[in-house]
Amino acid sequence: MKKLTLLLFAFVFAGSVAFAQNSANTEQTGDDNEATVTQSGSGNDATITQGDPNADADDNDATITQAGQNNTATATTIVGEGNSITQTQNGSGNTANAEQGNLNVFFGGTIVLDSPANNSSITQTQEGESNIANADQGGINGSSIEQEQSGLENTASANQQTGSSNNTIFQTQEGELNTATAQQGSGGGISTFGNSINQEQDGNDNTADATQLITTSNSSVEQTQIGSNNEADVLQQGDNNTATQTQNGVGNTATIEQEGGFGGTLFDNIATQNQSGTDHEADIEQQGSMNTATQLQRGSAHVATTNQNGIGNTATIEQDGTKGSNNADVQQTFDDNTADITQKGDSPYDSPRAPGGFTNHVFLVQTGGSEATVSQTGRDYVNLEQANASIAEIMQDFGELQVVEGIDDDAATQTGGSELYVRQQGTLELSSSGVRRLGSTLQIEQESGDEGHVTDIKQRDGAFSRILQQGMSRSNSFVRQDGNSDIYLNQNGTAGSSATLNQTGDGNLVTGLSGGTSYALQGDLGGHTLTVDQTSAFGGAGNTVKVSQMGELQTATVTQNGAGNVGSVDQSGSGNTAIINQSN
Numbered sequence: 001m002k003k004l005t006l007l008l009f010a011f012v013f014a015g016s017v018a019f020a021q022n023s024a025n026t027e028q029t030g031d032d033n034e035a036t037v038t039q040s041g042s043g044n045d046a047t048i049t050q051g052d053p054n055a056d057a058d059d060n061d062a063t064i065t066q067a068g069q070n071n072t073a074t075a076t077t078i079v080g081e082g083n084s085i086t087q088t089q090n091g092s093g094n095t096a097n098a099e100q101g102n103l104n105v106f107f108g109g110t111i112v113l114d115s116p117a118n119n120s121s122i123t124q125t126q127e128g129e130s131n132i133a134n135a136d137q138g139g140i141n142g143s144s145i146e147q148e149q150s151g152l153e154n155t156a157s158a159n160q161q162t163g164s165s166n167n168t169i170f171q172t173q174e175g176e177l178n179t180a181t182a183q184q185g186s187g188g189g190i191s192t193f194g195n196s197i198n199q200e201q202d203g204n205d206n207t208a209d210a211t212q213l214i215t216t217s218n219s220s221v222e223q224t225q226i227g228s229n230n231e232a233d234v235l236q237q238g239d240n241n242t243a244t245q246t247q248n249g250v251g252n253t254a255t256i257e258q259e260g261g262f263g264g265t266l267f268d269n270i271a272t273q274n275q276s277g278t279d280h281e282a283d284i285e286q287q288g289s290m291n292t293a294t295q296l297q298r299g300s301a302h303v304a305t306t307n308q309n310g311i312g313n314t315a316t317i318e319q320d321g322t323k324g325s326n327n328a329d330v331q332q333t334f335d336d337n338t339a340d341i342t343q344k345g346d347s348p349y350d351s352p353r354a355p356g357g358f359t360n361h362v363f364l365v366q367t368g369g370s371e372a373t374v375s376q377t378g379r380d381y382v383n384l385e386q387a388n389a390s391i392a393e394i395m396q397d398f399g400e401l402q403v404v405e406g407i408d409d410d411a412a413t414q415t416g417g418s419e420l421y422v423r424q425q426g427t428l429e430l431s432s433s434g435v436r437r438l439g440s441t442l443q444i445e446q447e448s449g450d451e452g453h454v455t456d457i458k459q460r461d462g463a464f465s466r467i468l469q470q471g472m473s474r475s476n477s478f479v480r481q482d483g484n485s486d487i488y489l490n491q492n493g494t495a496g497s498s499a500t501l502n503q504t505g506d507g508n509l510v511t512g513l514s515g516g517t518s519y520a521l522q523g524d525l526g527g528h529t530l531t532v533d534q535t536s537a538f539g540g541a542g543n544t545v546k547v548s549q550m551g552e553l554q555t556a557t558v559t560q561n562g563a564g565n566v567g568s569v570d571q572s573g574s575g576n577t578a579i580i581n582q583s584n
Contacts, residue, residue: 051078335368526551536562
């Protein structure tokens with residue numbers, strides 16, 4: 001094979017020949033060629049074209065080096081394999097364009113690879129201000145694009161088009177106001193796999209955008225940003241893909257979207273977001289099954305949102321806002337999903353879905369036999385809605401104010417034989433008028449289903465529980481409260497439901513859903529069991545129990561220790577038993 005080497009030098013001298021305009025243009029056809037252009041000065045332009053649209057041109061090398069200002073470098077390999085382009089610029093206002101292979105977009109309704117560029121490489125390095133680097137590879141396998149920029153207002157764009165597999169894009173930027181855009185695959189029915197995109201940015205106001213399109217599989221995106229006001233976006237279509245975003249600074253936003261590919265669904269995708277600093281937002285959306293979403297946030301004023309639509313998905317959120325507040329929003333649709341949320345915060349804030357004054361907020365919606373675990377430390381608020389035999393475990397520890405409610409300020413709802421386990425350890429507060437303000441609040445409605453519901457609640461220091469259980473089978477409630485607490489209870493299902501209520505402290509109350517003079521209700525088919533144990537401190541305010549049981553074979557046992565207690569049991573039917581024990 002012949003080898004042709006072309007070396008061009010263009011020098012611009014100051015003085016009487018200042019502002020001279022140099023131009024270098026090289027064209028080569030065939031294989032194993034080398035073209036090198038070196039320019040030093042201002043206002044230079046260099047162009048290298050290798051290959052022929054009608055014939056492959058393999059193993060060619062194109063190199064352009066420019067030092068100075070206002071330079072433009074353009075290198076093109078029309079078609080062929082094993083080709084390389086290297087462009088280096090040092091100065092201000094430089095532009096580097098590189099292209100290997102091209103794409104015939106549609107032919108007979110199908111995307112066609114017109115001019116592939118397999119096992120090829122593009123390397124572009126820029127230093128200075130206002131640089132632009134564009135790299136485009138069409139229909140390629142086993143190829144790479146590497147772009148590095150240092151300075152202000154740089155732009156890097158890389159595109160590996162349809163049919164690209166086992167390719168890499170690597171972009172590094174340092175400075176301010178940088179933009180990095182990378183895309184692999186460009187639409188149609190041709191699958192891509194084994195690709196990777198790596199984008200790193202160091203500076204202020206950076207933007208990183210990575211896209212892997214159309215039945216992408218076994219591919220990865222990694223974005224790392226250090227600085228202020230950064231934004232990272234990832235879009236992946238297909239399955240078995242991985243996206244990782246790491247941000248360190250102030251005001252960062254991270255978004256990952258993993259969705260079904262061309263005419264299909266996706267599964268086994270992994271999305272991870274790690275943020276530290278202040279005022280971060282993290283957003284993950286996944287469609288399909290067996291996907292994993294992980295969001296880790298450290299600092300203050302965090303917002304994390306995960307939407308998963310499919311079966312067997314897992315969402316994990318950890319927020320540590322020791323100098324601020326946290327907000328987590330998880331919505332999972334269909335069956336067998338899992339959500340695990342941990343929050344720590346100490347400064348009140350206004351959440352979009354919760355009243356002001358809370359440090360932590362969780363908005364959780366699940367359908368189809370899913371599981372959720374929520375752990376909060378601070379002033380805590382949970383909105384909960386679950387359907388079809390789901391399980392929720394909520395732990396709210398060591399805060400002044402803790403609330404578990406439903407969507408739109410209604411009671412939290414569970415349907416279809418669901419289970420709820422709650423532990424609230426709030427502290428009792430007094431208003432300016434001396435009236436107690438409840439430290440912990442739980443409102444839950446468990447409805448319908450062929451299997452019984454279970455509610456297991458632990459509360460302390462001024463707690464309130466409002467429990468409604470109704471359905472086709474037996475339900476069970478276990479409530480333990482410590483310190484000036486209220487329970488509003490209604491179990492309205494088939495026979496055989498039970499409630500075990502233990503309260504310690506002064507002025508505790510067990511009554512119906514309306515509070516006040518209403519009665520806790522069990523009915524109406526009979527066979528229910530109610531056990532209430534209330535203990536007051538010596539000389540403290542008395543406790544009150546009001547319960548109504550309807551049907552046959554009902555049992556009510558009330559034990560009250562202290563002074564000034566009131567126990568009232570109303571039973572209708574036959575074979576019922578009522579026992580009230582009161583002692584000072």
